[in-house]
Amino acid sequence: MRFLKVSTYYRDFLADYYTRDPNVVNQSYDDQYSHLMGQCFAWSDNYGRLLSEKEFDTMEIVANAQPLQKKWAEEAGLPVNLSLTDILLKQIELFKPEIIYFQDSVSYNGDFVKRLKEKIPSLKLCIGNICAPFTTVQLESFKVFDYFTVCSPFFQKNLAQYGIESVIIPHAFDQRVLQHLNENNNYPESKLAFIGSIITDEGFHDLRKQVLHQLISNDIPFTFYGNLPDRSKVALVKKQASYLAAKTFDSIGLTGLTDRFPLIKKGRNHSSLPKAPSIAPELYRIALAPVFGLEMFKALSRSMIGFNIHIDCAGDYAANMRLFETTGVGTCLLTDKKSNLSELFKDGEEVITYSSVDDCLDKIKWLLDNPIECRRIARNGQQRTLKDHNFENRVEHFFKELIKRL
Numbered sequence: 001m002r003f004l005k006v007s008t009y010y011r012d013f014l015a016d017y018y019t020r021d022p023n024v025v026n027q028s029y030d031d032q033y034s035h036l037m038g039q040c041f042a043w044s045d046n047y048g049r050l051l052s053e054k055e056f057d058t059m060e061i062v063a064n065a066q067p068l069q070k071k072w073a074e075e076a077g078l079p080v081n082l083s084l085t086d087i088l089l090k091q092i093e094l095f096k097p098e099i100i101y102f103q104d105s106v107s108y109n110g111d112f113v114k115r116l117k118e119k120i121p122s123l124k125l126c127i128g129n130i131c132a133p134f135t136t137v138q139l140e141s142f143k144v145f146d147y148f149t150v151c152s153p154f155f156q157k158n159l160a161q162y163g164i165e166s167v168i169i170p171h172a173f174d175q176r177v178l179q180h181l182n183e184n185n186n187y188p189e190s191k192l193a194f195i196g197s198i199i200t201d202e203g204f205h206d207l208r209k210q211v212l213h214q215l216i217s218n219d220i221p222f223t224f225y226g227n228l229p230d231r232s233k234v235a236l237v238k239k240q241a242s243y244l245a246a247k248t249f250d251s252i253g254l255t256g257l258t259d260r261f262p263l264i265k266k267g268r269n270h271s272s273l274p275k276a277p278s279i280a281p282e283l284y285r286i287a288l289a290p291v292f293g294l295e296m297f298k299a300l301s302r303s304m305i306g307f308n309i310h311i312d313c314a315g316d317y318a319a320n321m322r323l324f325e326t327t328g329v330g331t332c333l334l335t336d337k338k339s340n341l342s343e344l345f346k347d348g349e350e351v352i353t354y355s356s357v358d359d360c361l362d363k364i365k366w367l368l369d370n371p372i373e374c375r376r377i378a379r380n381g382q383q384r385t386l387k388d389h390n391f392e393n394r395v396e397h398f399f400k401e402l403i404k405r406l
Helices: 011-020 022-026 029-037 046-052 066-075 084-095 110-119 136-142 153-160 175-179 206-217 233-251 255-260 262-269 281-286 293-301 322-328 357-369 371-388 391-405
Strands: 002-007 057-062 099-102 125-130 147-150 166-168 190-195 223-225 303-308 332-336 352-354
Touching: 002 046, 002 084, 011 022, 022 029, 022 066, 029 057, 029 066, 046 057, 046 391, 057 066, 057 084, 066 084, 084 110, 110 125, 110 136, 110 255, 125 391, 136 255, 147 153, 147 391, 153 166, 166 391, 175 322, 190 293, 190 357, 206 281, 206 357, 233 255, 233 262, 255 262, 293 303, 293 322, 303 322, 303 357, 303 371, 322 332, 322 371, 332 357, 332 371, 352 357, 357 371
Parallel strands: 002 057, 002 099, 099 125, 125 147, 147 166, 190 223, 190 303, 303 332, 332 352
Antiparallel strands: none
């Protein structure tokens, strides 16, 4: 059985990766790919790696890693000016998969997937994945998939309203990370750390922004690694233009045109004309450069407490990767209380939760005043994650759902 997984990585991670290791682009495709997977970013190569142990013939593609994809095209004897989309199509065509799994179904859906089903006669299942906000316009383009994986009941319920089948498979922790935590780990020790971005698009991080502002207002020191919105007028005008273009094209039935241009497609993330971000200047002052992959794990492991707050659209469900990344490296997780969290961790024993901004501040002070208890909870949380929330368990669940549908 030939299984192909198509991913896209954060552009900021890829920019940081190629800046830190500029010579990697001179290596062969296989060596570049192995080096990139060694960064343990997101799901890395875990699905392909573990399914290959079940005698699947697997391939994983990072479709937007331009140097990597261009190297593949060069080694395949293809024109170097091929677009990344054309390179991806050629890879799929040559591999002849029976199963394709798109980790990023916002970038690849609709006409693209229809085209694959027409061009690849071997294809039996086309699976999508959703763990981020989507619009009603995008929902129509999701119907081309046979089914979806989602990281939260929130997304499952939304998809079900439109007759789209999905399976809940939470994120996980890559245990291979633990082998590398002490390699050149020069990140400073901290009592409290927040690692993440603030995106001001609707459905993303308004609550996160409010909580971080309160930490500053209450003089609670914390280490912050992450991206903040560009405050320039140029950035705002670009967002507004993207929104207006997407709204115009979609309203007159030219949704395919919106899909073709990523910058216009981003306009669908807004339900109204974007406004300038309202972020406290102090947050910009203390923000350190974002960290990703192994660097993120190293920085996180140096903190006594890892602060987490979900994306706004997560609703009342715990689902993000930071739950497992924080506990996985042995840092005490302080996270927002969600209705399903008890299915993942024991509150007060394996993690600590908060239900309001005031409660969050109180819990931080309590953990700082009780370091022995903090370390005990951190140990328990790590043991739970290593036992239950690993990729071996997640891929086994994925495999069983897959077999049902073949």
